[in-house]
Every structure is written in C-alpha cells, then in structure tokens.
C-alpha cells in the first residue's frame with residue numbers, strides 16, 4: 001500500500017506550500033467539500049447511530065473475516081463468477097495479465113480502483129503490451145499528466161482548470177486556452193466513449209462485497225463502471241479482503257454514509273450491483289487481494305484502520321492535508337488514513353507520515369466508520385520512536401522537552417532563560433534551513449514581566 005517518491009513529507013509539503021495560490025485554493029476547495037458534508041450529515045437525525053452501526057458491522061466482519069470470505073466465494077461461484085486469491089500485488093497483477101492474455105485482450109478500460117493503484121497495475125500492464133485507460137474523469141486527467149491521484153475520491157483536486165484546458169489541448173486537441181468546464185467535460189466524454197467502444201475488457205474496483213449473496217457493488221458518479229463492463233465480454237473486479245459486509249441489508253447503512261461523507265451528496269449517482277456474469281458468453285472474475293492486510297488485522301492497535309470505506313472525509317477535513325496536498329504523502333492513500341496504512345507496509349520509508357498531523361482529532365470526528373485515526377497516528381509515533389526510525393534531532397528534542405515539561409523547576413528555569421536569551425540569540429541560530437519552525441514564524445516578543453508576575457495578575461483579575 002505504498003507510493004513511489006523518495007522525498008519525505010516535510011520536503012514535498014514545503015514545495016507545495018511555496019505555490020501560494022495553489023495551496024490556498026486547494027485548502028478552500030477541500031474545506032468547501034467538508035462543509036457540504038457537515039450540512040448534509042446534519043439533516044439525518046440518526047447520523048451518529050448510522051456511524052456506530054457501520055463501525056460495529058465492520059468490526060464484526062473483521063472478527064469473522066475468514067468465514068465471510070469463504071461464504072462470499074461460495075455464493076459468487078454459485079452465481080457464475082470465477083474467484084481468484086492473490087496474496088500480494090505481484091500475484092494480483094499476474095492474474096489480471098493471464099486473464100487478459102487468455103482472452104487476447106489488448107485494450108482495457110478501468111473504473112476508479114485504489115487497489116489497482118496500490119498494485120501499480122497500469123505500468124505493469126503497459127510493460128506487457130496492454131493499453132489501459134482510466135475512465136473516471138479525475139483519474140484520466142492524472143493518467144494523462146503521468147502522475148498518481150492526489151486524493152482517493154477527487155484524484156485531480158490539485159489541478160487547476162487552466163492546466164486541464166492546456167492538457168486537453170495537447171492530448172486530445174481541444175481549443176487552445178479553453179477552460180469552460182462544460183466544454184472540457186464534453187470533449188473528454190467524446191474521447192472516452194471511443195475507448196469504451198474499443199475495449200476488450202473492463203476492470204473495476206469493489207466498494208462493498210456481500211458475503212450472503214456473492215455479489216458486489218461499485219459506486220461511481222459518472223457511470224463509467226457501468227459503461228466499462230456493459231460492452232466487453234470480460235469483467236475483472238479487484239477487491240481487498242476488507243471490502244466485505246455480511247448481509248445485503250447492511251448495504252444501506254454504508255451507502256447512506258459513503259456519499260454524504262465523501263462529497264456531501266445524498267447518494268452516489270450510480271451504485272451498480274454485480275451478481276455473476278452479465279450475460280451468457282460473458283465472464284466475471286473477482287480477484288480477492290491481501291497485500292499486507294492480514295498483517296494489519298493481526299495488530300491490535302491498527303486493525304480498525306481496515307474499517308475504512310475510502311470516503312476521503314478525513315482528507316477533506318485534515319488541516320495538514322489541505323495545506324500540503326496529496327502528493328506530499330508519497331503514498332497511494334494520502335491523508336490521515338494513508339499515514340496509518342503506509343507505515344504498516346514500510347515503516348522506515350513512511351516514518352514522517354504520522355507526524356503530518358496536528359492531533360486535532362477532526363479526522364476521527366468525521367470518519368463515517370468511527371476509526372480513531374488521530375489516536376492511531378499517535379500510536380505510530382510511539383512505535384517509530386521505539387524503533388528509532390525518527391531523526392536524531394527529533395529524538396533529542398523530544399528527550400529534552402520531556403525532561404523540561406516533567407519538572408516544574410526546570411520548566412520555570414527554562415521560561416526565565418527563554419525570556420532573556422531567546423531574543424538575544426543571533427538570528428541565524430533560529431532562522432536557518434535546518435529549523436522548519438523558524439522558516440514560517442517570528443519569535444514572540446519577550447514579555448516585560450516575569451511569569452510569576454503575569455500569573456499573579458491573572459489570578460487577581462479572575
């Protein structure tokens with residue numbers, strides 16, 4: 001579940017913040033979505049009950065996951081699907097390739113699937129002579145830009161209209177300088193329609209797989225999963241083992257939460273149900289993928305992160321994500337949930353991510369399945385410190401802070417010293433490229449009274 005850039009979050013975040021206009025507009029765009037989510041959630045009196053129920057269903061499912069997976073497989077096979085099991089990304093990709101080769105498929109259309117991003121399926125297939133077109137508009141834009149999605153629901157949210165206009169002009173011949181969204185969307189639709197007609201196979205993700213029926217549901221706003229699976233004879237669906245829910249009556253709980261939490265819509269435009277192949281002569285293959293999830297399930301502290309239904313609400317609300325952009329995380333899933341999942345795969349590479357968090361708890365407050373995100377991020381910090389995977393400067397700083405904050409005498413002494421000495425320090429000791437704190441702020445003015453005098457004044461005015 002990890003991405004590919006080798007630069008750390010602080011370095012990439014700093015680059016993003018330097019593009020002042022983009023950083024501000026990104027922040028505002030996501031806050032708009034977050035506010036929309038709040039307004040629509042407030043119209044559902046039983047919202048908290050829905051969250052509680054969803055969380056309980058997910059926890060129950062994970063506690064009996066092996067049984068539910070077997071039940072799902074039995075019912076999916078009975079409905080005519082072929083079920084494959086992949087222990088990791090390499091196995092998943094090999095299964096997809098062998099199915100495509102068996103059917104002589106050279107062109108596939110894909111609807112949005114974070115799992116195939118996680119498995120780096122597109123470059124793998126292209127290396128093997130198969131052309132892949134991502135058909136979700138945002139996914140297609142980032143595919144044309146040759147970059148990964150920066151958000152799990154709005155993959156191109158970091159991109160401005162002007163950039164999309166320029167990209168479409170270059171790649172599909174739209175008018176130079178055109179930025180009208182209607183015009184650009186119509187042009188994209190016309191181009192993608194042709195790709196749908198030519199496709200030899202359709203690949204989708206899975207939002208919810210239902211053990212009781214062996215069917216699954218794919219949610220899209222553009223209907224691209226429907227188009228991509230209605231024309232070709234081969235449909236391949238990739239799902240992580242955590243996508244299961246036990247019964248079809250559980251589905252309503254999640255569908256009500258998903259769209260409202262993701263974009264503030266009452267329902268996703270298309271919630272398409274698949275039960276077996278669509279017609280005689282067609283094939284449906286479901287690949288159930290582990291790729292590190294069993295290990296997360298074995299961890300008492302992080303198991304609940306598998307409850308995630310990938311709504312993106314924790315990203316929209318996170319003050320760090322909004323200001324640093326999704327690409328700064330260098331992980332397939334960015335934001336708070338990505339900062340929990342990525343270190344599970346490679347703690348050394350992603351050691352900076354649990355620190356990309358103010359511990360404000362806003363992510364936990366909005367999560368529709370009640371994952372205690374900020375507490376898990378805090379737990380990761382402890383684990384990384386114990387593994388000595390954080391920089392020495394941070395370790396020493398924390399050790400000194402722990403001593404000072406643990407002793408009233410030392411704390412008072414440090415306060416007195418800071419009052420007199422900090423303003424007198426040569427500027428280069430505070431404002432240099434090694435001190436991130438000093439890059440963004442000025443030191444506060446030293447007070448002209450002692451802490452004791454200030455405390456006495458505050459007591460007197462109470």
Ligand code: SF4
Nearest residue numbers: 308309311312314367
């Ligand atoms: S952790 Fe919660 S809020 Fe974040 S994407 Fe997953 S379900 Fe949504």
